[in-house]
Amino acid sequence: MGEHQEPLEQWADRRDRRRESDRQITGRRRAEPLDPAARGRAAHLTPDAPRVLLELDVESGEWVLVGVADNAVEAALFLTG
Numbered sequence: 001m002g003e004h005q006e007p008l009e010q011w012a013d014r015r016d017r018r019r020e021s022d023r024q025i026t027g028r029r030r031a032e033p034l035d036p037a038a039r040g041r042a043a044h045l046t047p048d049a050p051r052v053l054l055e056l057d058v059e060s061g062e063w064v065l066v067g068v069a070d071n072a073v074e075a076a077l078f079l080t081g
Contacts, residue, residue: 028056030063031075043072051075 006014031043031051048071054063069075 028058029079030054030056031069031079034068043075047072053078 031053033046034050034052035046050071051069051074052065053067053069053075055066056062057064067078069078
């Protein structure tokens, strides 16, 4: 292994910590595609797909359905609003 390379296990641990911190930053609102096949994909791949709008209930720690957006633009407005 070269002097500038890290072991794969260390890299994976670092990546997982970064992903977890990114999730913490996203806040209390989420928009998930209604189409199960589109879940986990980037919004620009299905811009016209409707999305479920969710907000985090601070007391229970659960995501609560608050509405449906017709497309990615409306979902983005919800997320930033």
